[in-house]
Amino acid sequence: MSITAASTSTQPAGKPITVGVADLSVAKGPGVNIVTHALGSCIGVTIYDPSTNVGGMLHFMLPDSKINADKADGNPAMFADTGIPLLFKNAYELGAKKENLIVCAAGGAEVLADSGHFKIGSRNRTVLRKIFWKNNVLLSADDTGGNQSRTLHLSLDDGRVAVRNRGMENVLWPI
Amino acid sequence: MADINALISDIESLPTLPTATSQLVGMLGDDDVSINDVAEIVRVDEALSIAVLRYANSAAFGTPSRKFDLRESIVRLGRSTLTKIVLEQQAATVFSGGCDAFELSRERLWRGAIGGALAAESMAAKHNPELKDLAFVTGLVRDVGKLVLDRAYGADYVASVQSKLCADRTFVDAEREAFGTDHAQVGAALCRYWQLPERISRAVEYHHCPPESGDLHDELTDFVHAGDIVALWSGISLGSDGLQYELADHVKKSLKLSRRAAERAIASMWDSLRSIEEALGIETDGTKRSVA
Numbered sequence: 001m002s003i004t005a006a007s008t009s010t011q012p013a014g015k016p017i018t019v020g021v022a023d024l025s026v027a028k029g030p031g032v033n034i035v036t037h038a039l040g041s042c043i044g045v046t047i048y049d050p051s052t053n054v055g056g057m058l059h060f061m062l063p064d065s066k067i068n069a070d071k072a073d074g075n076p077a078m079f080a081d082t083g084i085p086l087l088f089k090n091a092y093e094l095g096a097k098k099e100n101l102i103v104c105a106a107g108g109a110e111v112l113a114d115s116g117h118f119k120i121g122s123r124n125r126t127v128l129r130k131i132f133w134k135n136n137v138l139l140s141a142d143d144t145g146g147n148q149s150r151t152l153h154l155s156l157d158d159g160r161v162a163v164r165n166r167g168m169e170n171v172l173w174p175i
Numbered sequence: 176m177a178d179i180n181a182l183i184s185d186i187e188s189l190p191t192l193p194t195a196t197s198q199l200v201g202m203l204g205d206d207d208v209s210i211n212d213v214a215e216i217v218r219v220d221e222a223l224s225i226a227v228l229r230y231a232n233s234a235a236f237g238t239p240s241r242k243f244d245l246r247e248s249i250v251r252l253g254r255s256t257l258t259k260i261v262l263e264q265q266a267a268t269v270f271s272g273g274c275d276a277f278e279l280s281r282e283r284l285w286r287g288a289i290g291g292a293l294a295a296e297s298m299a300a301k302h303n304p305e306l307k308d309l310a311f312v313t314g315l316v317r318d319v320g321k322l323v324l325d326r327a328y329g330a331d332y333v334a335s336v337q338s339k340l341c342a343d344r345t346f347v348d349a350e351r352e353a354f355g356t357d358h359a360q361v362g363a364a365l366c367r368y369w370q371l372p373e374r375i376s377r378a379v380e381y382h383h384c385p386p387e388s389g390d391l392h393d394e395l396t397d398f399v400h401a402g403d404i405v406a407l408w409s410g411i412s413l414g415s416d417g418l419q420y421e422l423a424d425h426v427k428k429s430l431k432l433s434r435r436a437a438e439r440a441i442a443s444m445w446d447s448l449r450s451i452e453e454a455l456g457i458e459t460d461g462t463k464r465s466v467a
Contacts (some may be wrong), residue, residue, distance in 0.1 A: 020459035021410055022445060038283065040410040040418050061409060061445065067438050071446065078442065111404060112345055113421040118434050120408050120441070147342075149413040166337065166415055 016153075019044075019057045022078040026056030026090040029156025037151045039107035041121040043080070043128055043144065044152035045087060046104045048159035048173075049096035055156045058087040062120070063127035080127045103137055104161040104172045106152045108144040121145065141172040177356050179364040182327055190272070190322045192369040195220060196265040199258050200371055203308050210254045217249060217261060226264040226455065227252065233454035259311060263289055263451060266315055269322075276325040276332045277414035282461040284322075287412025288315050289451065294444040295402025298430055303394055310398040313378045316371070317399055318412070320362025320379075333415050346419035347383045359383050387425040397426045405440045411448070 016033035019025050021042065025034055036044045036059040048055035058077060065072030065079035076082035088098070105128060108121040125144050132139055143150065143163045151164040161172040183189065195216045202208040217223045224245055231248030243251055252260065270284040279287070292314030299310035324332045332354075339349040350357035363380030367373075378396040382403055385396040404422045406412040422432070432440075449459070 018460040018462070020461060023459045038410045038413040040413045041408045042410045061441060062438050064438075067435065068442055071442055078445065109418050111407060111418045111420055111422060112343060117427065118408075118422075118432075118437050120434075120437065123434075147419055148417040149410075149415065 019059050021059055022061050022075055022083075024056060024058040024077045024083060024087050024090070026054065026087065026094055026096075027156060028094050029053035029055065030158075032156040034154045034156070035151065039150040039152060040109050041107070041111075041124060043105055043107040043121075043124045044150070045084060045128070046152065046154040046161050047087060047091055047096070048102045048154065048156065048161075049091070049100040050102070050159055051097065051100050052095045053156055054091055054094045054096040055154055055159065056087050056091045057152065057154055058083045059152075060084070060124070063123045080124060080131060084128070084131050098137075101137070102140045102159055102161075102173055103132070104140055104154075105142040105144060106150050106163045106172070109147050109149070110145070112147060141175055143170055143172055177354050179356055179361055182361065183323060183364055183368050186323060186326045188272070188326055189368075190269050190319060190365070192371075193265045193268050195223065195261055196269075197369065197371075199261055200312055200375070203258070203312065203372075204305075208254070210249065210257065213254055213257050213261070214246075214249045217257065218245070223261055223264055226260055227257065229456070230256075230260050230454045255308065258308065262292075262312060262315060263455075269316075269319065272322070272326075274321050274325045274414070276328065276330050277321050277416060278333075279321070279414040282457075283411070283414075284318075286448065286452075286461050287406055287414075288318065290409060290411040290444055290448050291315075291317060291399070291402045291406035293402070293447045293451075294405035294440060295398045297440065297443060297447075298398040298401050299395075302398070302430060306395050306398065309375065309395055310402070313375045313382075313395060313399045314402045316362065316366060316375070317379050317382045317403060318358065318362060319365050320358035320360065321414070323361050323365055324358055336416075340419060344419070345383070345421055346416045349419070357383070383420060385423050385426055387423070397423075397429060400426055401430055401432065401440075402444075405437070405444055408437070409441045409445055411445075 016035045017025050019036040034057045042061045045058045060080050060083040061078050063080045065082045072082045076086050108125040110121045148165050153162045163170045227248050231243050231251050266288050273281040292311045295314035296307050296311040299306040335353045336349045339352045347357045363376045366376035366379050378399050381396045382399045385400045386392045
């Protein structure tokens with residue numbers, strides 16, 4: 001997996017940083033856009049500090065690294081409980097402050113007729129909220145659930161967060 | 176109702192199946208086929224030879240410092256792995272045009288195909304190892320029908336299907352209402368047109384609604400069905416059709432798919448996919464690594 005602490009100087013002009021599945025990236029703006037595609041049951045988390053223009057995005061697949069600690073060591077961005085702390089830590093290293101962070105999330109969808117048996121998306125949403133609650137982090141906005149695929153965008157010019165789905169755009173932040 | 180065979184014969188730019196793939200699929204399950212037979216297919220194709228060399232010399236195979244030439248690489252990989260590599264490489268040709276109607280780029284189509292194939296293979300490995308290779312191949316081609324519908328109708332296809340969708344209705348049901356057929360049936364017709372074995376075509380046809388019993392029931396279909404859902408959960412095969420699919424109850428039971436088992440299957444499929452991608456120089460976002 002790739003964990004990048006990109007800055008404007010390393011990003012090709014006009015090209016957004018693409019966060020893959022089980023991947024995360026943090027960067028310092030302005031002039032940087034971050035995007036992740038095909039959020040299904042997975043969840044995309046964005047953080048942004050307006051005072052420093054530092055922000056980042058995580059695309060995690062599964063809630064709990066306990067299913068395989070070795071995998072979590074090799075690829076912490078795969079799981080919510082290892083990926084979320086790493087996203088915040090990497091942003092702090094670029095100068096972000098926890099008290100300034102605007103946090104958004106999207107994804108956590110389900111396949112149909114999943115009446116409580118698997119609930120992969122729902123478990124992802126629950127664990128995400130639990131981690132934030134335990135760490136006094138407030139979720140500013142989210143677009144989660146349903147059964148659609150989502151693309152999540154974060155602009156480090158102004159912290160704008162947008163979710164695209166089937167040609168429609170939903171701006172999560174500013175609210 | 177759309178005439179599927181007419182649909183296929185009318186499309187000029189129909190996805191073609193590389194000769195090497197047809198040859199290899201024909202060899203599956205044939206015990207008389209040796210590694211030399213597979214090697215012959217590889218040697219005559221430059222792109223395949225390069226892919227085999229990269230694999231055999233990649234970190235995924237724990238290669239020591241010395242480099243292996245093509246012949247050594249072929250022996251080192253063994254027949255089953257070699258077959259898989261050839262099919263993975265050739266899938267890129269089938270999916271090279273992308274599938275705009277489902278908002279799937281060439282890279283995402285390939286990744287979704289391989290991911291579903293790996294998950295189906297892993298289900299088969301656990302429940303009926305004899306079907307492993309067949310499950311992989313069928314998983315690989317399970318969604319080729321989307322390519323045909325993309326060529327035939329473009330973006331109108333998904334837009335028309337979406338107009339028939341509601342919260343608890345599968346995409347396949349909505350396809351049938353809008354067009355009288357669905358991408359699985361169209362995919363099966365393409366597999367038959369390619370002259371793939373009937374068992375593969377049938378599993379492609381039923382991979383979203385595997386029959387629970389009767390003549391049409393086949394474990395292979397169950398493995399491909401479950402592999403498809405694992406790929407959807409992971410997000411790698413998601414297009415504009417979203418997650419409007421369901422996992423059949425009887426497959427959930429017969430494969431003993433608990434929540435934990437499903438999460439493990441997702442994680443393990445992703446790991447296997449990344450090993451392949453790393454060997455092929457593909458980044459975690461699915462794009463090809465640029466050569467400095």
